[in-house]
Amino acid sequence: MATTTAFRASILHCLADPRGATDHNKSSAVEYIDDGLLIVENGYVRETGEAEALLPGLSEDVEVVEHRDKLIIPGMIDCHVHFPQVDIIASYGEQLLDWLNRYAYPVEQKFADAAHAAEVADFFVDELLRNGTTTALVFATVHPQSVDAIFDKALRQNMRLLAGKVLMDKNCPEELRDDAQSGYTDSLELINKWHGKGRLSYAITPRFAVTSSEGQLAEAGRLASEHPDVYVHTHLAENKDEVELIAKQFSWSRSYLDVYEHFGLLRERSVFAHCLHLDDRDQKSMADHGGAIAFCPSSNMFLGSGLFDLRSAHDKGIRVGLGTDIGGGTSLSMLRTVSEAYKVLHLLGQGLPPFDALYLATLGAARALYLEDRIGNFEPGKEADFVVLDAKAISITSRRLSRSDDVAEKLFALIMLGDDRSVAATYLMGELAHSVG
Ligand code: GUN
Ligand code: ZN
Numbered sequence: 432m433a434t435t436t437a438f439r440a441s442i443l444h445c446l447a448d449p450r451g452a453t454d455h456n457k458s459s460a461v462e463y464i465d466d467g468l469l470i471v472e473n474g475y476v477r478e479t480g481e482a483e484a485l486l487p488g489l490s491e492d493v494e495v496v497e498h499r500d501k502l503i504i505p506g507m508i509d510c511h512v513h514f515p516q517v518d519i520i521a522s523y524g525e526q527l528l529d530w531l532n533r534y535a536y537p538v539e540q541k542f543a544d545a546a547h548a549a550e551v552a553d554f555f556v557d558e559l560l561r562n563g564t565t566t567a568l569v570f571a572t573v574h575p576q577s578v579d580a581i582f583d584k585a586l587r588q589n590m591r592l593l594a595g596k597v598l599m600d601k602n603c604p605e606e607l608r609d610d611a612q613s614g615y616t617d618s619l620e621l622i623n624k625w626h627g628k629g630r631l632s633y634a635i636t637p638r639f640a641v642t643s644s645e646g647q648l649a650e651a652g653r654l655a656s657e658h659p660d661v662y663v664h665t666h667l668a669e670n671k672d673e674v675e676l677i678a679k680q681f682s683w684s685r686s687y688l689d690v691y692e693h694f695g696l697l698r699e700r701s702v703f704a705h706c707l708h709l710d711d712r713d714q715k716s717m718a719d720h721g722g723a724i725a726f727c728p729s730s731n732m733f734l735g736s737g738l739f740d741l742r743s744a745h746d747k748g749i750r751v752g753l754g755t756d757i758g759g760g761t762s763l764s765m766l767r768t769v770s771e772a773y774k775v776l777h778l779l780g781q782g783l784p785p786f787d788a789l790y791l792a793t794l795g796a797a798r799a800l801y802l803e804d805r806i807g808n809f810e811p812g813k814e815a816d817f818v819v820l821d822a823k824a825i826s827i828t829s830r831r832l833s834r835s836d837d838v839a840e841k842l843f844a845l846i847m848l849g850d851d852r853s854v855a856a857t858y859l860m861g862e863l864a865h866s867v868g
Pocket of ligand 1: 513666669759
């Protein structure tokens with residue numbers, strides 16, 4: 432028997448990349464329904480449309496959940512985040528390499544303890560849901576039990592989550608090192624245990640080329656070629672000192688990206704966080720191989736790393752999503768992260784119009800993760816992950832939105848002023864996963 436539920440609210444989602452829209456405010460790239468109905472059957476979107484048109488055709492046993500005067504958008508997607516780093520968010524003062532040594536590595540050592548990993552994973556996933564994030568690509572630690580912890584929690588929530596064991600065998604504390612062979616076999620075991628289970632996907636996760644031997648990168652590349660449907664997730668060209676270190680460590684390489692490409696780690700389903708220092712050839716290579724970039728604005732500013740040139744990446748045809756990059760970033764809220772992206776782009780003389788902003792956090796991110804056939808908008812047949820936003824939850828947002836009737840203008844203000852308080856409810860496959868009160 433089909434289980435059908437209908438959700439009544441204003442509904443807004445992207446139908447296409449707004450950058451391709453030629454109309455004045457790009458409204459052809461989105462669907463907005465002021466009094467809408469989202470009909471979910473067995474966890475998948477059956478239909479969206481005007482409530483008045485659809486309600487009479489619903490059979491009597493279909494429950495109608497009322498979220499009137501609120502806005503439903505697709506669940507937001509965080510393309511790069513470290514769950515073990517929630518306890519060092521907002522740590523003072525250092526840039527990347529010193530920050531790793533002073534804050535990140537010490538806190539990650541605690542994940543040798545499975546009970547600790549489980550406690551942090553629980554907190555982290557609950558926080559994602561509270562913030563309206565329904566899909567995330569997640570760094571664990573070097574310890575396989577840290578991956579078990581995050582996948583176990585996501586599976587219990589029926590959440591779409593991608594994660595992997597960190598590979599690191601040099602230039603880091605002894606306690607956090609694996610080796611080329613154990614990194615390969617541990618990752619393979621985790622792929623066999625978790626990849627494709629529920630809504631989970633595995634990501635082969637070399638931390639960055641600084642902390643891997645050539646042997647380890649080669650083994651990671653071998654695993655990636657043996658499992659093309661598994662993800663690759665790493666950092667690339669975030670910080671100037673890091674880029675210099677790579678040039679010394681891999682003196683044969685043309686560029687930082689060339690190192691990953693050489694070892695077979697640049698391909699479809701490879702996601703690279705940051706990418707602040709790519710040249711034209713790197714960008715072309717990234718686009719040609721189908722790699723994706725996770726743009727992490729709050730982290731890039733907090734760690735003093737730099738400003739990401741989104742226009743250039745888009746012009747080259749590269750897939751781009753957004754990442755919070757906790758603990759380098761300072762908020763798990765994708766609304767805040769989009770707002771920070773807008774400011775970074777403004778500093779570069781670039782724009783991020785309202786519907787483009789929505790696209791980056793939803794359908795564009797789904798495309799970066801090669802998941803646009805499953806999530807990212809409300810096309811029939813997609814997984815019904817969605818967020819109910821309440822503009823009235825924040826008094827200044829409420830006041831600002833009451834001053835406008837224009838959907839794009841309202842969306843923009845809602846995003847710029849929004850955070851976890853704006854999220855009234857989060858649904859995973861049509862089931863309530865978080866709600867206020
Ligand atoms: N590069 C290598 N490891 C990390 C990390 O944990 N955070 C960030 N922001 N960059 C990295
Ligand atoms: Zn990161």
